[in-house]
Amino acid sequence: MRAVRIDEFGGPEVLVPVEVPDPVAGPGQVLLRVVAAGVNRADALVRAGRYHRAGRPPLIPGVEAAGVVAAVGEGVTGIEVGQRVMALDGVNAPGFYAELAVVPAQQVTVVPDGLELTEAAALPVAWLSAWYCLRRLAKVTKDDTVVVKAAASGVGSAAVQIAAVAGARVVALAGSPDKTAWAAGFGAHDALDTSAHPGDAEVEEVLRLTGGRGADVVLDTVGGPAFGRSLREVGHGGRVVALANVALEPSTIDTRDFYPKNAAVLGFQLTNLQIHGYDPREDLRELARRVAAGTYHVPVETVVPLDQARAAHERLERRDNRGKIVLAVQEK
Known part of the structure; x- marks a missing residue:
């Protein structure tokens, strides 16, 4: 072959x-x-x-x-x-x-x-990852504001749709004006071009868009320095879900950025999840059914x-x- x-x-x-x-x-x-x-x-x-x-x-x-x-x-x-x-x-x-x-x-x-x-x-990697992180770990509801990082990626564009269909308010972050506009088309309520708001400016803009409260859920698909910003962008009682380090850099964090807010930090790694007994078939059947029905694209x-x-x-x-x-x- x-x-x-x-x-x-x-x-x-x-x-x-x-x-x-x-x-x-x-x-x-x-x-x-x-x-x-x-x-x-x-x-x-x-x-x-x-x-x-x-x-x-x-x-x-x-x-x-x-x-x-x-x-x-x-x-x-x-x-x-x-x-x-x-x-x-x-x-x-x-x-x-x-x-x-x-x-x-x-x-x-x-x-x-x-x-x-x-x-x-x-579906089996990007979409399953987005689905598990938002639906099973973060348990996103219609009352949540969800920040999705790298929203123009495979995981990110899936996450924007999954959160939006769940009724959440979605803030899509991407690294160029074109990517930001494209990702917003999947149901995001706000979009943030991180190339125009680098570093601390990203955090400030997320806080502005959330009325100073911070997000209920931050899906961090980037890792590295972005993870430290995610901890600053989450609000009281919120959840940060970390599922990658495509930056291939260490994350420098200040624990005071999350523990005073009673925020939760949740990790996800698909291969390790399966090693410890996760059967992906039920979630994949549900995802496939929704895509076939036109709920997701x-x-x-x-x-x-x-x-x-x-x-x-x-x-x-x-x-x-x-x-x-x-x-x-x-x-x-």
């Missing part, structure tokens, strides 16, 4: 198209014929050798995909050959930048009618052929994409 492999850590140029043997589904596993694979920040960090859970090369990257079931292993029930499904797997498994992939059955979810596989491939910005994975990573690392980048692996 065709695949894209990392034989050494490095830049996008180390993503090399190769031919490798077809995998075989073992007990409790599903063999997926991959149609589309999502491109995520985690993939780029694995490729660069900067992801904390990454193994050693050679590695086939890719942690989310959608396609058609090609075979099922012994003991698998509820999944049939020929079904359209989406799948999620860990960073060290043979990944989805390939025509075929084997995945544990409990990480495979049937795709409903009305949902394209290209859209479904974007998955903004797939760029679809790139599998053998051009390098170009997909180059675009991701320029940070000029709005929404999701997806690899087209093969025809449906």
